[in-house]
Amino acid sequence: MNALCFYFQVHQPLRLRNYRFFEMGAVHNYYDDYQNQYLVNRIADRCYIPMNNLLLELIKKHGKKFSVSLSISGVALDQFEWYAPHVLESFKALAKTGQVEFIAETYYHSLASLSDSSEFEKQVKKHSERIKKLFGKKPTTFRNTELIYSDQIGARVAKLGFNTMITEGAKHILGWKSPNYLYCNAINPKLNVLLRNYQLSDDIAFRFSDQQWKGWPLTTEKYVDWILELGEKEEVVNIFLDYETFGEHQLKETGIFDFFKALPSQIFKRSNFEFSTPSKISKALKPVAPVHVPFPISWADEERDLTAWLGNELQNEAFEKLYELTQKVEKNKNPEIHKDFGFLQTSDNLYYMCTKWLASADVHKYFSHYPSPYDAFINYMNILSDFIIRLDEKTHSSASQQKAKTSVKGDNNKTINKPNLSTKKTKTMEKKKPTAKKPVAKKPAAKKPAVKAAPKTAAKPAAKKTVAKKPAVKKAVAPKKVTKPAVKKAVAKKPAVKKAVAPKKVTKPAVKKAVAKKPVVKKAVAPKKVTKPAVKKAVAKKPVVKKAVAPKKVTKPAVKKAVAKKPVVKKAVAAKKPAVKKVAAKKTVAKKCGVKKK
Secondary structure, three states: OOEEEEEEEEOOOOOEOOHHHOOOOOOOOOEOHHHHHHHHHHHHHHHHHHHHHHHHHHHHHHHHHOOEEEEEOHHHHHHHHHHOHHHHHHHHHHHHHOOEEEOEOOOOOEOHHHOOHHHHHHHHHHHHHHHHHHHOOOOOEEEOHHHOEOHHHHHHHHHOOOOEEEEEOOHHHHOOOOOOOEEEEOOOOOOEEEEEOHHHHHHHHOOOOOOOOOOOOOOHHHHHHHHHOOOOOOOEEEEEEEHHHEOOOEOHHHOHHHHHHHHHHHHHHHOOOEEOOHHHHHHHOOOOOEEOOOOOEOOOOOOOOOHHHHOOHHHHHHHHHHHOOHHHHHHOOOHHHHHHHHHHOEOHHHHOOOOOOHHHHHHHHHHOOOOOHHHHHHHHHHHHHHHHHHHHHHHHHHHHHHHHHHHHHOOHHHOOOHHHOOOOOOHHHHHHHHHHHHHHHHHHHHHHHHHHOOOOOOOOHHHHHHHOOOOOHHHHOOOOOOOOHHHHHHHOOOOHHHHHHOOOOOOHHHHHHHHHOOOHHHHHHOOOOOOHHHHHHHHHOHHHHHHHHOOOOOOHHHHHHHHHHHHHHHHHHHOOOHHHHHHHHHHHHHHHHOOOOO
């Protein structure tokens, strides 16, 4: 069997708008809708509609002898649906003939196969479902973005249920081998691998209208001669082209449509080759050998590797920043976030950042609408930064909503609304009352002995409910002549107060203990007349404070001044203004204890 397979890539990237003129976080529409609509309709008039009509004409003329394969990215399908529905209808008309096979790929024409396996699988499944819905048949052949392939990627594609995959017949991979045979994956031999003949493909895609090329002008007779030179032993010749080659890259005036229109007749007339599709090839032929591709290859540039998208620091930084967001996006439920994340993955955004030279640079410059690769990088990173801001805002808002739900549905012991149950008279709070009373019921049970030992003066049940939350208050009620319960409640939280309350008459040493733990202000106000011994004792402890606080390098004059003032305080006790001394004493005590006087 000698088969000739024509594959056409249909991909129209979304142009990003110039984000330098928009405030970060204010405008979230990243796409130049006017330019995208204009380009889709322009290319539709030049390429999609006339080429689809030509294929329909050839199918009617040659019947089942003629067939082709189409790989339409999800980004292109979306734009056809938005801007040019008539283009989508023309592709559906091709599908109805049964002579056109539609191939699966990543939905967003992305590099997800090089980064995140889950994102890659999600996009492949989404694209397959869209192809089946639009054209009525689930694809069995897969071609990765820009024909990127490796042994590992092929094995993952086989797990997704595909039996055939298309990639580049790169010379550094094949060596002496020919691309014109059916191969298989080195890890999973069940996956058949078809290799693109880049020499014959590029003769049409890039050199057809080049008048400096020695093969110009390219006629159908000349092209068939080159195919025949391969020999009868060559089983399958895979010609893979951009669909936009016809009418857009190679204008109608070059004769590109006339060339393809006459090609099938010349093939049938002068050779034994027949037009076929990848699914038919996989059934008719057997792999001759596994093809070993340890590192990823592609169909781009002279190197046939990944340097067209990941060949410099600009591209690598953008790629890494983008795919760092995968897990955050997966947790987010907003469909707009998922849509923008998908479109930002389109490989063309990285392709525009390429900084290569010579022939490869000319190709990149032709496809790019940016003045330079650095402009492409800056604009893309601005948009990506805005997207990250949106993603973080959505993530935080959803997280706060989940926390609010869990706090309402959580355990009663963890609810923060317990203190409000006795004050707010709402239906929702009344429903929660039975659950809120459970822990309260346990506490009075443990405190009943303390109530029995309480004096007769504690006769108000209402007071018991408020004091019940603080176990230390019951011991503080024991003295008969306590007039300020508010002070006792505040002090009751610290166990040191229990020792001070035990004697009926609060002595001055108790005041010293209370001063050490910062409740001095409340108790110091209670006695109206502070006796002189209390002042002397408080002053007597100053040397201790000086030893603890004063560093070694304190100058002696400062110490003498502080000591010199002590006898003045003692003699001043006999003066007529005791109030001044009392205030001075309290200030010194307050300063050492670290408590602000109220």
